[in-house]
Amino acid sequence: LSMTLIGxxxxxxxxxxxxxxxxxxxHEMVAALQAAVLRGVKxxxxxxxxxxxxxxxWATRNMLWELLLWDMDVFYxxxxxAHSKLILVDDAYAMTGSANLDARSLRLNFELGVEWFNADLTRQLHAHLDEATARSRRITLAELDQRPLWQRLRDAFFWLFSSYL
Structure with a gap:
């Protein structure tokens, strides 16, 4: 799944x-997302x-700067x-399934991902994500940087164990 998603x-x-x-x-997946931004992909x-x-x-919050610094949009x-797992690329690709984007799901667990190459379905799923973002709050790099030191240390500590979470 990891290689498929990076591709x-x-x-x-x-x-x-x-x-x-x-x-x-x-890091490879983050680099693939960063490279996408450099190509003009939102x-x-x-x-x-x-x-x-x-x-x-907490572990996730520690690494979000790697997205925000590259002008990716992150919403809470x-x-x-919601325990939904959904990845949409352009207007004709969707992946749903059981996998999260973490080492445990992508390396250790037996996860299933279903790829959909269907423009109609993808359009409906984009509408679903439009609704989700409308009810969400955009995170900024300034917000992450303004966390108290104890929160940044806690978040970094838990990131050390991200391969096992």
Missing amino acids: VFTAARERIRIMVPYFLPN VEVILPERSNLRFVD KAAPF
């Missing part, structure tokens, strides 16, 4: 939209404002917590 991100021409409950991508990530695993939220979706 899909590399092939993107217009936009990449990701909505997952747990987001701890490896990248959007929708995460729960608070998941059921707080330590994963308010409750209720």
Whole structure:
């Protein structure tokens, strides 16, 4: 799944939209997203404002600067917590399934991803993500930088264990 997603991100021409409950991508995946931005692709990530695993939220917050610094849009979706996993690329590709974008899902667990190459379905799923972002709050780099030192240290500490979360 990791190689498939990196390949899909590399092939993107217009936009990449990701909505997952747990987001701890490896460096290769972050680099693929950053390279997409350099090609002019709009990248959007929708995460729960608070998941059921707080330590994963903290680890994620530690790495979000790597997206925001490259002008990717990151949103926190308010409750209720959604466990949806959805990746949309351009106007004709979607992936749904059980995998999160973290090492556990992409390397250790037996996950399933279903790829859809269907413009009508993708259009409906983009509408669903439009609704989700309308009810979400955009995160800024300034907001991350203004966290108190103790929060930044806590978030960095949990990032150290991101391969196991």
